[in-house]
Structure formats: C-alpha cells, structure tokens
Amino acid sequence: MSALDTATPALTVIVVSADSGPSLRDCVNSVLACSTPLELLLIDNKSGDGVPQAIARAREKDQRLKVIYNHANLGFGPAINRAVAQAHGQALLILNPDCLLEESALQRLLAVLATEPKVGVIGAVVCDAKGVPDPASYRRDPVMARALSTLFKRNDEGVNIDGSMPDHVVEAEAISGAVMLMPRRVFEWLNGFDEKYFLHCEDLDICRRARDGGWRVLLAGDVRVLHGKGGSSRHRPVFVSYHKHRGMWRWFRKFDPAAQRPHVAATVWLGLWAHFLLQIPGQWYRMAKR
Structure with a gap:
C-alpha cells in the first residue's frame, strides 16, 4: 500500500x-x-x-x-x-x-x-x-x-x-x-x-x-x-442486559407514538424492568456453571 x-x-x-x-x-x-x-x-x-x-x-x-x-x-x-x-x-x-x-x-x-x-x-x-x-x-x-x-x-x-x-x-x-x-x-x-x-x-x-x-x-x-x-456479553451478562433494557426504554420514549400516553409508558417501563430483574437469576446461574 x-x-x-x-x-x-x-x-x-x-x-x-x-x-x-x-x-x-x-x-x-x-x-x-x-x-x-x-x-x-x-x-x-x-x-x-x-x-x-x-x-x-x-x-x-x-x-x-x-x-x-x-x-x-x-x-x-x-x-x-x-x-x-x-x-x-x-x-x-x-x-x-x-x-x-x-x-x-x-x-x-x-x-x-x-x-x-x-x-x-x-x-x-x-x-x-x-x-x-x-x-x-x-x-x-x-x-x-x-x-x-x-x-x-x-x-x-x-x-x-x-x-x-x-x-x-x-x-x-x-x-x-x-x-x-x-x-x-x-x-x-x-x-x-x-x-x-x-x-x-x-x-x-x-x-x-x-x-x-x-x-x-x-x-x-x-x-x-x-x-x-x-x-x-459472556462475562458481564447482567451489565449488558441492564444497558439493553435501558436502550429499549430510550428508543420507546423517542420514537413510539404509544409513549405519549402516560399510562402506557408507565406499563412499558414496569414491564421492561420486571423482565430485566427476572433474567438475573438465570444469568448468574449460567455464569456459575462456566
């Protein structure tokens, strides 16, 4: 070159x-x-x-x-x-x-x-x-x-x-x-x-x-x-999952028309973070098995 x-x-x-x-x-x-x-x-x-x-x-x-x-x-x-x-x-x-x-x-x-x-x-x-x-x-x-x-x-x-x-x-x-x-x-x-x-x-x-x-x-x-x-992603799955859910929330707030309705936005927020929390035990378990 x-x-x-x-x-x-x-x-x-x-x-x-x-x-x-x-x-x-x-x-x-x-x-x-x-x-x-x-x-x-x-x-x-x-x-x-x-x-x-x-x-x-x-x-x-x-x-x-x-x-x-x-x-x-x-x-x-x-x-x-x-x-x-x-x-x-x-x-x-x-x-x-x-x-x-x-x-x-x-x-x-x-x-x-x-x-x-x-x-x-x-x-x-x-x-x-x-x-x-x-x-x-x-x-x-x-x-x-x-x-x-x-x-x-x-x-x-x-x-x-x-x-x-x-x-x-x-x-x-x-x-x-x-x-x-x-x-x-x-x-x-x-x-x-x-x-x-x-x-x-x-x-x-x-x-x-x-x-x-x-x-x-x-x-x-x-x-x-x-x-x-x-x-x-492999050695920090909870960290990565947290930021993934955080990113999903930001995208929703910026671009989804449904986010303009406060009750819908509140439901989505609760659903996202409940999903994040429910994933943590399985992520920890898979890390422990490695």
Whole structure:
C-alpha cells in the first residue's frame, strides 16, 4: 500500500473493544488481510484483558492500524463518535469485535454503497459459526405493538421479519449494528450516534433517524459475515442486559407514538424492568456453571 493510500483511505473501519477477548485479534487480522485501501481504528473502552495493547505491539509497523485508548468505558456509540472524529475515510464501516470480515464481503458492501441512490445505512446478514442468520440482521422498528407480537409469538407483524433472509439488496427499517456501512457525510449529518445509549439499541436509533431524514436503510442480503458472541456479553451478562433494557426504554420514549400516553409508558417501563430483574437469576446461574 502506498503512503497516499495510508494517509487518505477511502474507507475507515471502526472497531470498539471492551474486554472483547481473543476474538478481537481475529477481527483485526481479518480486516487487515483485506487488500482494499483502508484504515482501521480500534478504539478501546478501558479493557483489562491487555488484548488491544498486544495487537498494537504486534501491528506497530502497519500504518493502517491506529489504536485509541479511552480513559473509561464510554459505551459503544460514544466510542464510535470519538473514533469518527479521527477518521480519514469518506465511508465508515462499523464492525463488532467478534466479526470476521472477508474481502469479498467488504467489496460487495462498497459496491452497494457506490451504486444505490440516497444510501444512509447498509447492513449485512450476520451469522453464527453454523451459518445461521441472526434475525436482528433484518428487522422492523420495535414499536410496542410489534414487540408484543414478537414476545407472545402472535401471527401479527412482529419486530423480526419472518421467512428466510433475502439473498439480494432490500429496503429495511433496521439492520444489525454488528456490521454497518455508512457514508461519512450521512453520519455527520445525523450528528453520529445518540450518546444517551450506552450499549444496544443505538443501531435501531440511527437507522430510524436516517430514514426520518430521507436516507435509505438497506440490507445487502447477499453478504454474510461471521459474528460470534462477544466476550463482554459472556462475562458481564447482567451489565449488558441492564444497558439493553435501558436502550429499549430510550428508543420507546423517542420514537413510539404509544409513549405519549402516560399510562402506557408507565406499563412499558414496569414491564421492561420486571423482565430485566427476572433474567438475573438465570444469568448468574449460567455464569456459575462456566
């Protein structure tokens, strides 16, 4: 790669780590194995596992990689916003630290960005090790009526879109934040992620705001990206669950028309936090068995 490519990449890949474990090395290696001109910003939310520092030492001669250390765990969205402030690329690829990116997937995502009009956000189908797609790759806004349909498995329209994942580019209301490609100008027009989310639902929020602003949210259904289960989620399940429920409450208050009715909002608040509390014993039990 030339010095010019290193200084002015077309693409900035951003990975946020927070005690993400060994999978972070695989993620970084997969990105840097791509021949596409890019820079990789690894922004660390005060991990204690030493992995980001080890990656920085091992890759100290690779000018494509920059490791940014935060003084505390700022949360996902705030870390992304700080990384973008130091980014050079005109396209931003936000990638979870437990995702493996292949060159073919990256090239396809960039091709969609280059050819589709009025693109705000592009997602991919994220899959587990067995190739099973995560339903969160292709979903609708989680307004209360849909959330209840999903929770109680009713035949009404739910949050997840039923049926097999598409194998082509389709319009979506929301895609998974595990793999999210955006033009930098759109990200900046939206003022980045809402920093009042700490972890979870900020991807739903930015997809909704992009659509409200007239930008398109697309799922590249023919792109598959391997997505493991994050290290942070495994060893801090209650912490992650708390912020997930907190994020769900914020999204509901911002976007769901039902939130304008005080009695409905109160019921949703009670239901969310009751659900959170009921999950804790099982989370502690599973941690104790490891």
